[in-house]
Amino acid sequence: MQNPTMCDQCGVTLRYASMLLYHKRSHLAVKPFACPHCPKTFVMPYLLKWHMRSHTGEKPHQCPECPLAFALKANFNRHYDTAHRGIRGFFPCPVCGRISTTKGSMQLHLRAVHGDAGWPKRDRSKRKTKLLEDKE
Incomplete structure (x- = not known):
């Protein structure tokens, strides 16, 4: 960091002193643009x-x-x-080991598949039974 500056309200360190003005607006909820x-x-x-x-x-x-x-x-x-370029991120799921290429897609996977938030999970247990009933 070049000339790091610290916010006196929250302690966040900013790279440039000019950024401190914009950062302090977040504490005041001032959004002039x-x-x-x-x-x-x-x-x-x-x-x-x-x-x-x-x-x-x-x-x-x-x-x-x-x-x-x-x-x-x-x-x-x-x-x-x-x-x-074939460069892929490597973000393994800590629960099931599924690999995601971005941190965001891993977080979405965690919420949707392993957490309570996200899309409703499908009940796959009835799927095989329904398929067998349709064949009869």
Whole structure:
């Protein structure tokens, strides 16, 4: 970190002193950058800029190897690494061992399959019985 600065309210360390102003707005619930198309507001101007892409459909990050384009650079980087470079993340499920390529997909798997939140689990026990009844 270059010139780290610490918030006196929560202790978070920020890379630049200029970021401290934006961070302190989160404690005050001040979000001065408002979307003109919907009620969302943002602490930082670049967050509003990224959000505006959801309204305009702008996708400035074009993949050089396929026709896909992305609104956010991070999404393009993940696509390029997994689809074209063969680099995959390795996030094993701590419960069943299933491998996910992103941390987010692993968390979704944990909630949906092993937790109470997420999609309702299907009762697969009746499936075989129903299939056998249909054949008779």
